[in-house]
Amino acid sequence: MTTQVHTIAVLGGTGAEGSGLALRWARAGHRVTLGSRNPEKAAKVCEELNAVLGSNSIAFSDNRSAASAATIVVLTVPHQAQHATVDEVRKEIAGKILIDATVPLVPPKVARVQLPAGGSAVAEVQRMLGDTVRVVSAFQNVSAHELRDPDHSIDCDVLVCGDDVSAREIVVALARDIGLRAYHAGPICNSAAAEALTSILISLNIRYKVPGAGIRITGIPDAAS
Amino acid sequence: MTTQVHTIAVLGGTGAEGSGLALRWARAGHRVTLGSRNPEKAAKVCEELNAVLGSNSIAFSDNRSAASAATIVVLTVPHQAQHATVDEVRKEIAGKILIDATVPLVPPKVARVQLPAGGSAVAEVQRMLGDTVRVVSAFQNVSAHELRDPDHSIDCDVLVCGDDVSAREIVVALARDIGLRAYHAGPICNSAAAEALTSILISLNIRYKVPGAGIRITGIPDAAS
Numbered sequence: 001m002t003t004q005v006h007t008i009a010v011l012g013g014t015g016a017e018g019s020g021l022a023l024r025w026a027r028a029g030h031r032v033t034l035g036s037r038n039p040e041k042a043a044k045v046c047e048e049l050n051a052v053l054g055s056n057s058i059a060f061s062d063n064r065s066a067a068s069a070a071t072i073v074v075l076t077v078p079h080q081a082q083h084a085t086v087d088e089v090r091k092e093i094a095g096k097i098l099i100d101a102t103v104p105l106v107p108p109k110v111a112r113v114q115l116p117a118g119g120s121a122v123a124e125v126q127r128m129l130g131d132t133v134r135v136v137s138a139f140q141n142v143s144a145h146e147l148r149d150p151d152h153s154i155d156c157d158v159l160v161c162g163d164d165v166s167a168r169e170i171v172v173a174l175a176r177d178i179g180l181r182a183y184h185a186g187p188i189c190n191s192a193a194a195e196a197l198t199s200i201l202i203s204l205n206i207r208y209k210v211p212g213a214g215i216r217i218t219g220i221p222d223a224a225s
Numbered sequence: 226m227t228t229q230v231h232t233i234a235v236l237g238g239t240g241a242e243g244s245g246l247a248l249r250w251a252r253a254g255h256r257v258t259l260g261s262r263n264p265e266k267a268a269k270v271c272e273e274l275n276a277v278l279g280s281n282s283i284a285f286s287d288n289r290s291a292a293s294a295a296t297i298v299v300l301t302v303p304h305q306a307q308h309a310t311v312d313e314v315r316k317e318i319a320g321k322i323l324i325d326a327t328v329p330l331v332p333p334k335v336a337r338v339q340l341p342a343g344g345s346a347v348a349e350v351q352r353m354l355g356d357t358v359r360v361v362s363a364f365q366n367v368s369a370h371e372l373r374d375p376d377h378s379i380d381c382d383v384l385v386c387g388d389d390v391s392a393r394e395i396v397v398a399l400a401r402d403i404g405l406r407a408y409h410a411g412p413i414c415n416s417a418a419a420e421a422l423t424s425i426l427i428s429l430n431i432r433y434k435v436p437g438a439g440i441r442i443t444g445i446p447d448a449a450s
Contacts, residue, residue, distance in 0.1 A: 114414070155444060207409050214442070214443040
């Protein structure tokens with residue numbers, strides 16, 4: 001199904017978004033490890049996901065071990081834990097691709113766009129890490145709930161932002177591997193748009209009483225996405 | 226075609242976005258005046274639009290006269306002219322609805338999201354004006370080119386943000402009047418998402434060599450939009 005098999009660590013992999021991505025990537029043939037600070041919870045989520053897959057292909061460990069063994073590290077922790085988690089694995093992710101799905105929601109008003117002072121939460125992480133890590137922003141707008149049902153077709157596109165085009169290309173392919181259309185959406189600072197959009201989607205869910213509003217990009221032929 | 230006829234002043238109405246909106250609203254039965262600081266250009270654009278309509282329904286005048294006569298004032302000037310234009314008509318728009326379509330592009334890097342320090346350029350205008358004007362953000366993502374062809378079906382939805390729900394409701398209806406799906410997207414600060422998205426769409430146009438990428442909201446039944 002996939003063109004290139006990656007070893008992926010999903011940090012925050014016991015959460016709704018992370019576990020959904022882990023499940024779909026494992027199903028597409030990638031080697032996936034959930035990273036977590038809570039081994040009991042990780043064991044439980046890992047067992048649930050493997051039961052869905054009917055295999056034992058997903059593993060779990062602490063964040064540092066998971067990041068160390070992976071070539072691609074995915075960050076799906078709450079905004080409040082973003083910087084601490086990046087700091088924790090700073091050595092382990094050097095030279096790698098970090099896919100950051102962080103949305104800078106500020107509870108309790110999560111339907112209100114409240115971007116950090118610098119604009120984008122993910123661009124801030126790229127600044128923290130410097131050139132040693134290729135940070136790519138993606139998956140902020142995809143409903144966690146829909147990811148967890150591996151047969152569900154997701155009516156939402158992925159905006160992929162990052163300063164390194166080849167890293168973006170890998171993330172676009174990883175999105176396609178799990179049935180999503182994904183687009184190169186420019187440099188890492190453009191992540192501000194995807195991050196802000198999540199609050200709009202939450203706002204739409206509330207206003208229109210729907211479970212998962214999403215976005216589609218129009219005007220681009222399917223073959224290009 | 227429309228449920229309520231409005232008297233609309235489109236400031237910056239000689240530009241691509243403003244003239245397209247003016248054309249479509251006039252065609253839908255609204256009374257439209259182009260506001261401009263350049264009477265010769267305004268006369269010329271007005272003549273062009275009326276030729277398309279086959280009538281003389283669109284008028285033109287200076288910004289202050291146009292704003293003074295209107296119940297709804299629309300701002301479609303470049304970001305650099307936004308504050309000066311608002312200052313110019315501050316008295317004339319008191320108590321009215323100001324629809325602001327401003328996108329904070331920073332030339333030459335217009336495909337790069339560069340939101341102002343406060344987050345949203347339109348939210349800044351609401352702060353400038355205080356409670357006297359109900360500012361509503363909309364139309365940032367709709368291709369000007371497509372608006373100018375009144376028979377062209379536009380494959381792009383409108384995110385409508387504003388702190389006053391009844392004002393947003395009027396703007397949602399005005400978008401529908403010209404054949405667009407529009408959604409209540411939350412308070413005025415949420416405009417940051419729509420403003421940032423425009424740079425993403427420009428970025429997609431460049432990357433995928435298309436004339437007008439757009440967005441569609443998914444997951445909400447059509448009847449609700």
